[in-house]
Amino acid sequence: MEKYIQAFKVAFVDTFDWTLDSILFHVPWYTNYFWGLFVISLIVWGLEILFPWRKNQSIFRKDFWLDAFYMFFNFFIFSIVITGVYKALGIFFADFGITAKSLAIIDVSRFSMWIQLLVFFILLDFVQWLTHVTLHRFNILWRFHKVHHSVKEMGFAAHLRYHWMENIFYKPLKVFGVMLLGGFEPEHAYIVHFIAITIGHLNHSNIKLTYGPLKYIFNNPVMHLYHHAYTLPDENRHGVNFGISLSIWDYIFKTNYVPEDSGTIELGYSDDTKMPKGFIKQMFYGFLPKD
Ligand SMILES: [Zn+2]
Ligand SMILES: [Zn+2]
Secondary structure, eight states, X not given: OHHHHHHHHHHHXXXXXXXXXXXXXXXXXXXXXXXXXXXXXXXXXXXXXXXXXXXXXXXXXXXXXXXXXXHHIIIIIHHHHHHHHHHHHHHHHHHTTOOGGGXXXXXXXXXXXXXXXXXXXXXXXXXXXXXXXXXXXXXXXXXXXXXXXXXXXXOGGGGGOOOHHHHHHHHHHHHHHHXXXXXXXXXXXXXXXXXXXXXXXXHHSSSOOOOGGGXXXXXXXXXXXXXXXXXXXXXXXXXXXXXXXXXXXXXXXTOOOOOOOOSXXXXXXXXXXXXXXXXXXXHTTTSSTTO
């Protein structure tokens, strides 16, 4: 037990220090997720202001500040705590002989850097797509995912409005995906992470973008807005357009749905008026069957 607690403590302190060092610019710029997230947010927000899709939407739209807070909470405050938990769990599994190497199906380390990153990006995106589908499919998970779907006016910051439990749901499949690669996170994985943050921000932004024929590969604001649609088609009543960075999975598995692109559809879900308004109450939402 002692070693688990010790591992938790070390990881907790390390992540805390790393976050603090990031804020103070004491880490290499390309691994600085704190200011990286800040700069990407400013750029996408600027584009929303310059080229708005819904012209009458306020720059400080409904729940703007709530979402801005979520962004930093989910990215930093929560990760400080959870990294320690995962570290302790890793040691627990290693005690049973289960390590990141035990499931490896391909050795990507012999590929060139860009191929490594591409494989990492595609695999991680697919497992997240799959996780997202399950969040919609099972009521016990949907209760938490409702927080993300409680967005009524869409803007870039809504990207990271999600219940802290989602971090926990996404993690096992992400770890599994990385295990298939032999526990290998490419050295330059930060490139993939920054691309994913940018695409995620754009997907939620008030900008009309579809990337032309590339819309069949990359998720985009027009497609993702329909993921948040209040009214879903009968044949896909559990949801549509589950894509994270890539849209291709939805086209392959026939969960794609973009009937028009006015950008003015109603967002939310049938009993969304029951969602508490503030962050604290939303943190505790989802644990009761009635939620
Ligand atoms: Zn969803
Ligand atoms: Zn979304």
